[in-house]
Amino acid sequence: MAIGAKGAKSRSGGPSERAEGAERAGGAEVTDAAEHSRGSGLAAGLEADRALLGRTSTAERVADILRDRIAEGFFPPGTRLSEDSVGGALGVSRNTLREAFRLLTHERLLVHELNRGVFVRVLTVDDLNDIYRVRRLVECAAVRGLGEPPYAVEAVEAAVLAGERAAQDRAWQDLSTANIRFHQAIVSLAGSPRADELMRGVLAELRLVFHIMADPRRFHAPYLVRNRQILEVLQGGDAVEAERLLASYLDDSQGQLADAYGRKMSRR
Known part of the structure; x- marks a missing residue:
């Protein structure tokens, strides 16, 4: 009988234990109420x-x-x-x-x-140089970090084909757009949404630079051949050579545009 009473007392707890339990329960209720109030305020906001x-x-x-x-x-x-x-x-x-x-x-x-x-915006030579600085940092790094082949170059190939069709149709504005898409596709090889977003803005600025060229056909057509060359090297799995070709490509493109800007400024 004493054992049963002791067991019952242990299960129900003494007065101090019951008080502590009530305090904990009350604290939980206060906490829940505070959380509910805070949550309601956040929802309203x-x-x-x-x-x-x-x-x-x-x-x-x-x-x-x-x-x-x-x-x-x-x-x-x-x-x-x-x-x-x-x-x-x-x-x-x-x-x-x-x-x-x-x-x-x-x-x-x-x-x-x-x-x-x-x-x-009408861009300046300083804008042009900075755009190409960013392009080297992002585009070349995208190719450099490709890892082991084969590479998923379908979007790159689609841009090359679009450019070749535009050239055949003598649609020079479309050719310029296809060139932009080619470089977007190069960056997308990195699989980075942040790099893709960055380059959308940079390449839109680049298109503003292209308007400096009086003859878009003469400017873009040679790079169409180089786009095809970079594509084929990537299809062959040689990322090192593709990066080398791309870096040379960017150097030449920047030089041509800077010369055109210089001639325009000298006529003012």
């Missing part, structure tokens, strides 16, 4: 941001469209982007369009001039 999120997402989509158009040569340097015409064509609000303009201004594709509006 996020709900208040919902409209902002939707507007920002739309602005980013508009920025993507305009960036692609710039990369395709649709908007030459110095073009004024009218809020009414661009916003009306895309069916977006003035606020959304202004946010998209702000994003592209941050990417150095557009420039806002007080009391005049928003314009596609």
